[in-house]
Amino acid sequence: MLKYLGLDRPFLLLARKLLFSVVRTHVLSDSPSNLGLDPTRPVVYVLQRRFLSNILVLDREVSAAGLKSPLDGLAANGVRENRAFFFTSRGEPWFGRSNKAGYSPRLQRLSEAVRNHPDFDVQLVPVTILWGRTPDKESSIWKLIFSESWSPRGPLQQFFTILLHGRQTLVRFGQPVSLKELTHDAEDSERAVRKVARVLRVHFRQQREMAIGPDLSHRRTQVEGILETESVKAAIAALAKENGGGYTAEQKAQEKARRYAWEIAADYSYPVVRVFHRFLTWVWTRLYDGVELSNFDTVTGMAPDHEVVYVPCHRSHIDYLLLSYIVYQQGLMIPHIAAGANLNLPIVGGILRRGGAFFLRRSFKGNPLYGAVFNEYLHMVIARGNPIEYFVEGGRSRTGRLLQPRPGMLAMTVQSYLRDSNRPIVFIPVYIGYEKLFEGRSYVGELMGKPKQKESLFNLILSIRELKKNFGKVHVNFGEPIKLAEVLSESHPDWKQEPPLDEQRPAWFTQSVRQLGQKIADGLNSAAVANPVNLVSLALLATPRHAMDEDQLVAQLDGYRKLLSAVPYAERAQLTAMDGRAMVEHCEKLRLIQRHPHALGDVMHFYPEDAVLCSYMRNNVLHCVALPALIACLFSRNASLSREQLGNLTRTVYPFLRAELFLRWQPEELDSALDAYLDALVQMGWLATSSGREGIYHAPNMNADEYAQLNLLGQAVRPALVRYFISLSVLTQQGSGTVSTDELEALCHLLAQRLSLLREFNAPEFFDRAIFRTFISTLKQAGLAGENEAGKLTFNGAVRSAAAESRYVLPPDVRQSVLHLTRLDRGTVEQALSRLAAKGKA
Template sequence: MAVKVQHMGELPTFDNRDEVLTFYVLQEYSRSNSLLIDLQTQEHHLPPALQPVKDAVHQIDENAAMIFLHHPKARDRQLSPRLSRLVSAVLQNPELTIQLVPVSILWGRAPEKEDSLFKLLMSDNWQDPSILKQLFNIGVMGRDTFVQFHTPRDLRELVNEHLIGGEDSAAASIVKDSSHALVPVADSNIALVSSLQLQLNTYLDKQRASMIGPDLSDRRNLVEKLIHSPAIAHAIQAEAEREGITVTEARAVAKGYANEMVNDYSYPVIRACERFLTWLWTQLYDGVDVHHFERVRELATDHEIIYVPSHRSHVDYLLLSYAIYKQGLSIPYIAAGDNLNVPVLGPFLRGAVAFFIRRSFRGNHLYSAVLREYMHTLITRSTPIEYFIEGGRSRSGRLLPPKMGLLSMTVHSQLRQMNKPVVFIPTYIGYERIMEGGTYIGELKGKPKESESLMGLLKVSRKIERIFGHVHLSFGTPLHIEDFMKKYDVKAGSLPAGRTDSPFDANMMTMIDNIGIKIMQNINKAAVINPVSLLSLVLLSSPKSALDEEVCRDQISLYQDIARQIPYADDTTVTDMTPQAIIEYGIKLKLIERTPHILGDIIQVAGKQAPLLSYFRNNILHVFILLSFIAALVARNGRIKRSRLDNIVTQLYPFLQSELFLHYPAHGLMAVLNQKIDNLIAHGLIVDLGDDVLGAPEANTSSYQKLEVLAAPVEQSLERYFLTLALLAQQGSGNLTAEEAVDLCHLLGQRLSVLYADDIPDFFDRALFISFINALIRLDYLTPDSETGVLHFDQRIDDIAHHAKYVLNPDMMQILQQVASLDEDDIAHAITEISNKKQRKFGRKR
């Protein structure tokens, strides 16, 4: 067959009542388009496109259910004859219902290049298709054809919007007769039909632009335009004065920077990637599941889309772009580290719309200016962009603190010039196995980081014979920059259009920080609780990472029930697999194993898989952390006053919120706690003893065992907190800088993990100690000296540490105190060794 059609997006919901007439709206008339839509309506069991539409009561007699906005037989200022007749019928018959279904057809998805005749022939563009073009499309691009049916619109509603809204002069030509039907006066409905046709045509233009992206400029021309823009001209002049060189020399440097970063879109490369990745995903995964994408499609036509996904794996770049492309939107331009700009791989990725950024360019004003202007060019051309706000891949499974560089450049561009309002799309990426799992564990334990290089990707590619389960892409609640601008009273056009170096004021800086945090929170809100993450959470919370199979099923079922009854967020998705199916699935992936036993089979983590499973547990830890905290307080104390529980959780919540990007606001925390406590009482895991006292179930009952398992996940976070607090209290105020405190805590955490915590890598993650120290500083528990940087604190540090006895068992508290008790010689030796290690690492990088 010459034509192979791919349907994009989800089929809309049609009104299938017999009295409703359906017509499909296309921009261009051609026999090939007509036949194509007719075949698609048959395939998807939709109202037929090429069959006559007759309604004798309303005097409708059309030989096909298709409206062409650009029709060769059009008269009356190029109006569609069929649309004109249908508008007249609706105006004269108040009971008549006609639904219009806009349809997009793409013969190929290559954006038009300004200087390429071949691209002009191959790609869909904005010109009327000639017979020669249609023959060329069928012959060359027929197997690369895409169709999308858009949301149906009621023609009467469209007419009334134009008439009642007074948007055109047609309203003056309409009156109501005695039956209250809208009728045309003296056949003068030309303005009305013209306005409707313009609206439909604009709608389909926007849809097409969202599918194939903006027109392309030749890379060489784009570099030249970039370098000669007013903003870069100013930056070049400033660089020449700063470095004592000529403007010509400074311009050459800027051009070199531009050539480093600017991409070179290649449709053949995109098509090759699409075919290869379709094969690759079928080899690697049981499925790629996409959640909540329709919200992105709704925004794509009128907004500048910025995808901000979590960063879990090398595969993220490819997977997200592939999914977006297959869902029918244009592929985003991806910010990639310049370590990927190597021979063979670099040009290929550049053709697949990657643009390269140096890992570090602090203090390089000209490079920063060129990058800002390139970002501004992409944004003002309505190019979708993708960047990983965490900066690098997470090694622990938790989200990393956001890096504000590209985010601030995005905001800077919007405040200079707003063509379309920016909307951020937080995106959760969840795997059930990751290729780099072993590497991540090694890096957390101190092995040198493996760079994202060609060799690294080749090593990964050797694993394609393995099965990695499902992968989930969940598109979170969009964040509109205009909402933040209103919140922080930041005006559009606040920054000069022709400058890249205009500074942000305090409001703008606060706004950017808030956007960054909200992005991370919305990524976590879009979490997918998949079978592997549930198994990891359950088994790693159990003694020796093993449970009786029946108990394991019950615990999985409990977590599923809780996650559904009190959802973490509306965007959070919970697997619908049964607990038994989840266990069998984990065995299939070789992550867990079943040990037969006469008293009941035992489910346990497979050999050496515990550190890796902690990664997947951490993907969803935020969903259950408050429940775990409540369970820990009740389980460790046997009974506890509700007021004391509230006080402890309230004081420690900001640290958990900072570490896990929890979205519950502090002022509403009590309502959240009450809801979760009531849910645990309903499940029998907590007993309401009256008089404001909560108690644990009787020991050795299944309810008590479930409570113990639920209590475990929060413990490692709290152990890290109290380890840090013990170290600070033992060393005293004014003796350690923030960096020294983090380094020492990191060393102590490694030692604690090896000796007492089954080598689980959470204690190896330096970022977690940084997060806690920063939270203590932000909340004014710690105050860095402005000159020396040493940390000062008061009795409140001990007050927080006092809560440890309500959560941790006495043995663990003693261990933490022993580990944190370093004398001056230990401190001096450790700081010296850490400093030497950092210098060696820095030397290798240089």
């Protein structure tokens, strides 16, 4: 080691000046001043690699935080040290071949002092410093030799690393650890030192793995390793046998498996990631006014000890680029991303693959060889500790609502964990909320019946023109971690004793995957961010002409903020800090709403082409107001209701709302949530209670502003209630055992589409078939409907009772319109279904 410790201050000042002429540091997580250090106990910092540059970086960051410099040493309880830091390595070779063995003399002296002085303790603060980041790859060692890696580095290599990567220096301060607590149970000083060194080595290894990932082999090695696994060999043999057997058939099957593996596997390249980072920094600056990040400490708290699976909601192609960018920016390794094979475009596919994407086909049903190869690749990625990312919804939401979780990737992840559960898996839901959507126009077209636009290089080039537009802010919120082991134990306590899975997956496995998907969906919704565009869309779309007096709109927005502040949807849910007036101004700047000047007060309304698009933004947070909106809907039709009536009516509708919007409350939690919202609405003046009649609630006077505000809140869920009434009316009109599930879904879709044309429910998502599919599925799960041997839907009297209760929530004219539309004879029904079938075939 250089004898810098004996040199005077002028040398260190000169060295610091030279170093920071080329170095820019980025402190991740907490700065030294926010670590909660005890001022009565001395602090000693721990560094991993023994370089003067590391000490100068440490000294600068500690001094910048207003704390005592580690170069000033420590003196306490008769213990003196001329420096308040030490290294876990004794020395660094010039060319990175080996480290000297042994422990830091300062650590040995401090451990002995702690053992000999009962009143003396030291706070150890491990500090990770990374000079550029990259995993090892056999194919590009000359490019990567001077980046941060797992191999030892000598002073000469460190010199070039500083020159090349000094501006990408990451610093992370770990939480302080008591040296006395670490060593109190050690039998002697030697064992105490070994224990501390072991704890510190584990910490630095975890921090390095979080930032640069585990060692990666070349892609070719990965592919060949996959072909050598037992499951892939068995699939190859099965395909060869199916094709007649023999050497030639086996060689063809093996080559096919190899092509599959090359088609799937990522080809992570750190230089490409660096280019991506710079490019995306420029893109976000052009597209957005900023990216607001919440609760990222969720990830940093889990990453050292867990295999992290990011499960974001899927609203846009921007999602996976944005999430990888944020993770990289926060100093962690970017995840390997499961991307659809439709994105494996010429040129683009290769770039995405080098950025960590691996590709999968939409379905491998009927192709056991592909399934075996993909399963083995995913298991390899998970077993190596690489974070991964995929979308449980399968595809992008076209309505703004969360889609039903797809079991495919979840099942394969659970299956991989059951094979090897040494490293626990944690799922991190990530809510991504936009103020304007990049693909908004195409979504509206698809909902209106246009075919889905295929991804192509040409369309990607055309999308460059969108960079001229302003898309507002993006909000990214990390939800509550979901530990896979806990989900399995909750669903099937004896899962560890179960035999290895075979092709026939047991019922407990399917149930566990379904429960995991539900928890992820709940976690995504619980991390929702109610931004200004969401709330303005919620208010304006509740009006017949999507227009409101400015002061009325401001009051409505302030009411929504007050309601969501009084009863937050979930602990991690976020709410804009803007008041109603600021929200209106913000949406004006985004050109989402426009002002119509008028002598009696300006009128705010959507641009004609944006009203339907804003229904998407409303739906992003519809679940946050669904329960109070249902209450409001009830009181817009009933002047007063008892608490018992409210509970009964809410319990009738709640299972369907919960299934459609993934509401977080279990049935047994509904009453407490209902009481909280009732109290909030009373406090706001949107409801009232009788002074002498406990448990009776009243709507405001119909001429009062509060009644108008309550009625607008209720409009948020009224389209959903109309859809439910359509489904129940069609089912009861046609009779038990008359129509199948598919036929009922198709009829409901047609009738909702027609009602939309007649009554201006002009958002295409009003007649989305997927919503009717969910409703019918919930009817079956609730035991209100079933299927007979012919595949026709049967139902009991409870369905008719549920349909009759619509009088409590729907205006008479709406009910009458629905009843009129649903009075169809069997001939009309069959004719409509045949036309729909012919259209589908075409």
